[in-house]
Amino acid sequence: xxxxxxxxxxxxSVARRRRDWTPDLLTAPALVVMALVMGFPLLYLGYMxxxxxxxxxxxxxxxIGVGNFxxxxxxxxxxxxxxxxxxxxxxxxxxxxxxxxxxxxxxxxRFPTRNLLRALLILPMVATPAAMGLVWVVMLDPSLGIVRxxxxxxxxxxxxxxxxxxxxxxxxxxxxxxxxxxxxxxxxCMAGLAALPGEPFEAxxxxxxxxxxxxxxxxxxxxxPTLLVAAMLRVMDLxxxxxxxxxxxxxxxxHASETINLYNYLVALSYDRIGYGxxxxxxxxxxxxxxxxxxxxxxxxxx
Amino acid sequence: MTRRRFRxxxxxxxxxxxxxxxxxxxxxxxxxxxxxxxxxxxxxxVLLFRPTLLNYAKVFADNNFPRYVFNSAVVAGGATLIxxxxxxxxxxxxxxxxxxxxxxxxxxxxxxPGIAFLIPLFVMFLSVHMVGGYTSLIASHxxxxxxxxxxxxxxxxxxxxxxVEQAALIDGCxxxxxxxxxxxxxxxxxxxxxxxxxxIxxxxxxxxxxxxxxxxxxxxxxAVLGYIGYNSIEWGTLMAAATFITLPVLALALCVxxxxxxxxxxxxVSG
Numbered sequence: 001x002x003x004x005x006x007x008x009x010x011x012x013s014v015a016r017r018r019r020d021w022t023p024d025l026l027t028a029p030a031l032v033v034m035a036l037v038m039g040f041p042l043l044y045l046g047y048m049x050x051x052x053x054x055x056x057x058x059x060x061x062x063x064i065g066v067g068n069f070x071x072x073x074x075x076x077x078x079x080x081x082x083x084x085x086x087x088x089x090x091x092x093x094x095x096x097x098x099x100x101x102x103x104x105x106x107x108x109x110r111f112p113t114r115n116l117l118r119a120l121l122i123l124p125m126v127a128t129p130a131a132m133g134l135v136w137v138v139m140l141d142p143s144l145g146i147v148r149x150x151x152x153x154x155x156x157x158x159x160x161x162x163x164x165x166x167x168x169x170x171x172x173x174x175x176x177x178x179x180x181x182x183x184x185x186x187x188x189c190m191a192g193l194a195a196l197p198g199e200p201f202e203a204x205x206x207x208x209x210x211x212x213x214x215x216x217x218x219x220x221x222x223x224x225p226t227l228l229v230a231a232m233l234r235v236m237d238l239x240x241x242x243x244x245x246x247x248x249x250x251x252x253x254x255h256a257s258e259t260i261n262l263y264n265y266l267v268a269l270s271y272d273r274i275g276y277g278x279x280x281x282x283x284x285x286x287x288x289x290x291x292x293x294x295x296x297x298x299x300x301x302x303x
Numbered sequence: 304m305t306r307r308r309f310r311x312x313x314x315x316x317x318x319x320x321x322x323x324x325x326x327x328x329x330x331x332x333x334x335x336x337x338x339x340x341x342x343x344x345x346x347x348x349v350l351l352f353r354p355t356l357l358n359y360a361k362v363f364a365d366n367n368f369p370r371y372v373f374n375s376a377v378v379a380g381g382a383t384l385i386x387x388x389x390x391x392x393x394x395x396x397x398x399x400x401x402x403x404x405x406x407x408x409x410x411x412x413x414x415x416p417g418i419a420f421l422i423p424l425f426v427m428f429l430s431v432h433m434v435g436g437y438t439s440l441i442a443s444h445x446x447x448x449x450x451x452x453x454x455x456x457x458x459x460x461x462x463x464x465x466x467v468e469q470a471a472l473i474d475g476c477x478x479x480x481x482x483x484x485x486x487x488x489x490x491x492x493x494x495x496x497x498x499x500x501x502x503i504x505x506x507x508x509x510x511x512x513x514x515x516x517x518x519x520x521x522x523x524x525x526a527v528l529g530y531i532g533y534n535s536i537e538w539g540t541l542m543a544a545a546t547f548i549t550l551p552v553l554a555l556a557l558c559v560x561x562x563x564x565x566x567x568x569x570x571x572v573s574g
Binding site for chain 2: 020031037045122183191281
């Protein structure tokens, strides 16, 4: 805190002597481009969300105030997609975090080939999601897919129909998402584990704490902030999930796997309801913002 | 000693079992790309089979496929290069003069759903007849490559001792000279890692290309959708195309494996 203050004062006195324009000139090109591809589009999005707006046909955009947002509350397909997305996000967190932590604890141990395994673990998250989604479609095929075969191998004779079952489609997609992103949670946890101080563990060992007690009372509390960072990153992406859903189910069967983001895409760019779709996008943005800030606050409370 | 051995053995087996499970779908995809349809549909599935290159031949027999590869390379290359040219000076300013406003922009970029930029960009590009052009695709990909570049490079630049730059400044070097002669050479490795991460993010991007490209400028992640038809699925061909798209990315990623998580925290805009 103190160091921070003195640094600020130092910066202030420099600024008073002579305004140094160098940093502004260095950031200007990047800021201009960001304003063009991000800032202005966001403002325009807000403007469009207040209009009835379509690209096909001759009707000019009509200002309707918050009409689109009011209409959203009565749009069952939208509210369903919100609930579904929250369900998706909840399942995702509930699977990713314990699995990621477990893998991290395993690969935190010292044994031969450990570093190779850590390196290989990055592969699922960098593999092109659209391509991998299709590979999973083939693997999950209800009659010929390898997943069905593996289930039969362990004695499950009538596994669910995965992507074709309205009840199972979301958990199945969460599974594919977990395949891609649990390794990221694991790697973040590993970084957190490597940074833990050694003394508490020594002390606990001297006091005769067993492995579970050391995990429960030392590792877990100390790692909580790291887990919250992982949770925050996952929440941001889970709430926005679209690629694998678009590729694997297109929102089906029926609307059983239609997430907010997919509904948003369909409404705005397939059904040509640009204004309405803009309103959906703003709501989605707000949802991500609120959830992320809540987790940031939680993390501050935890540290 | 033997107990220790035993423990190590258990850990090795457990480690390979867990990581192996995560690698299995990739391995299965690569294997499948060399299988004939008969082998592919064999029940129970076969691990040993006579490999065929027929699937790859079919992928490249489609005259458009090389074009999609070219499109992906142009868009990812362009978005990476421009991201670097704009991002490097900004990262330097951020690392040395602490500009917090840029940090806020970066966080916003990480949180905003891609669709929030995509709808207005589509409308805007449409009104100037730019939908389907490389320019609009590259511009849209800057939404994630630029923040990613800045975020990654700030870390690398902060690791350079300040004295080196100060010495250069005292010797009469201009800020551009400092950047070109000191910062760039000293962070060469970081620049390479950053470029690779930006390239991967752009190469993998699906949604932006889906909306902003046309039949001529389609990139690979969009083109691969064409291999899954509703009446006839050429499974082997699909696996070959998926392998061809994914393998370069996997190879590049292994080169920069140490930096992957840092890059993902900065994040590609997903969705």
